[in-house]
Amino acid sequence: MSAVLASSPTGCIAENPFLREEHIALRDQLRRFIRTEVAPHAGQWEIDGMVPRSILRRMGELGFLGIRYAQRYGGSEMDTIATAVLAEELGRSTFGGFAITVLVHTDMASPHIANAANAAQLDRYMPDIIAGRKIAAVAVTEPDAGSDVAAIRTTARREGDDWVLNGTKMYITNGVHGDVVLVAAKTDVSAKASRGVSIFIVEAGTPGFTIGRALDKQGWRSSDTAELVFEECRIPAINLLGSENRGFYAIMRNFQNERIVLGAQAMGEAQAALALTLDWVRNRKAFGGTLWDKQVIRQRLSMLASRVEAARCLVYQAAWLDAQGRDCIKDVSMVKALCGELVNDVMYDCQQFHGGMGYMRESAIERMVRDARIQAIGGGATEVMLEEVAKRL
């Protein structure tokens, strides 16, 4: 059985030829976990502005945080397809803030350690990361450098057996409550960024490292986001991750995984929104029938469902290419650009078809609209992604 079944946006079923039996099993466990442990409580997490650590630890126990990591640290050594399944199901939870809390930990921050760390660093961090005992963040963006990563200004200078960090990081997910931050800093200010950036492991509570402020966001309300400040923050030399001055490549490499994950998350969100909206329009009575009886509504939802199904195939194709170890920067950039925009198109219509209820905080779709907006901005804005595609056309 190589071809197995997976739910499509409409709640019925489309073949997803990329999924194997263990992917389906993972998906089923995730669905149950989200239905029983997340959905009933996540409304409160939105108010609290964070996901409880106990939930993340439970996800660790069940193996959800170590999908591709080495078995010796508690991981399951699965592939990029499994990662896409995780992201899609988290997206489908309808709580983008919860989803991103997990996905930044599993697929944006911790891969820096898994890919570049030496044996001592792996032993020190991976078991706790996979078990959810330590939550990770990645700090690249700065107040004056977002899309243009090369423009970062945070520095790290070597002093004896230490590195000393100075600078400010902005919009850092898991920045308020995270335990380990992977920080990008310039280690050679005279070189081009591509040859002068390194990545450092900074633990929460290190003197000189403070949370400037917790940021108040339009969406992703259950995800904690921070401005981080480093003022003469001294860390031991062994906290350098990978080779000195090679950090820019590590960031670029990890962007590929990040963007597959964001694309999958966005398509999970889109599928959930379509399912909610279908349910709504099939039951909502107007003009002597249901809203589903109106051809314009049926047709718009059908086209959106078709676009989501197509984009989802592209996500899994990119994940498959990545799993084969093939270069897929063009495909991944397409995924990020397409899915980031499409999820917003879907949310717009889904909110529209909910009528006045779609504008009410009590409806899931209202939150999902707010959560979706960042998908076209964060982790590679659409315009920047399209430039990456254009270079390769």
Added chain:
Amino acid sequence: MKILVPVKRVVDYNVKVRVKADGTGVETSGVKMSMNPFDEISIEEAVRLKEKGVATEVIAVSMGVAACAETIRTALAMGADRGILVESAVELQPLAVAKLMKALVDKEQPQLVILGKQAIDDDMNATGQMLAALLGWPQGTFASKIEISGDGISVTREIDGGLETLALTLPAIVTSDLRLNEPRYASLPNIMKARKKPIETMKPEDLGVDPTPRLTLVSVAEPPKRQAGKKVGSVAELVSKLRTEAKVI
């Protein structure tokens, strides 16, 4: 002590089933299939008995199309040790399943068989009882609690008006009810480990059983749609509606 647990592949309980246009059954093509929830409970109970050191081996059995192997794999990920797949293209009705199970019991010599009290597809609630009859073993159905001591098993059952506790001698048949336990999640490492556990495949002929259906399904229809309720303003209006509209008084 070995425990045998049959696990049935059924339409997932979250799926809204649809009757086929020709009335020959419910739509299953392209529909998500999962393990019968009562069988998940049975597996959980068997695995707990193994973890307590009471059982030595848990064997999950599924019967039907080749895809039932996926259902067995789920049981293995929850902690069953090995699987047996009885592959059959013909539909397997409770009597056929009970006969096949009897043949497997003769072969494997378990001390306990835990079945679901029913499968959520056809709600037959028959296989466990038939198997007990074929084997001549005692049965404790609708179990909400079981306890094994020595060569006996006590089975607490939910019955109208309270709980009933039976003391049975092993070997025995138990069918599980909803409140027996809450099945665990299959953790990802266990899902991966399950891929390496053995599944033996056989055919009904190999077990000397003719599975040909004895019952004929006449037709399947959607239940009538429930009408929305009505609010009444007074007792007088209620009585008048009961008399004139509902015509029940």
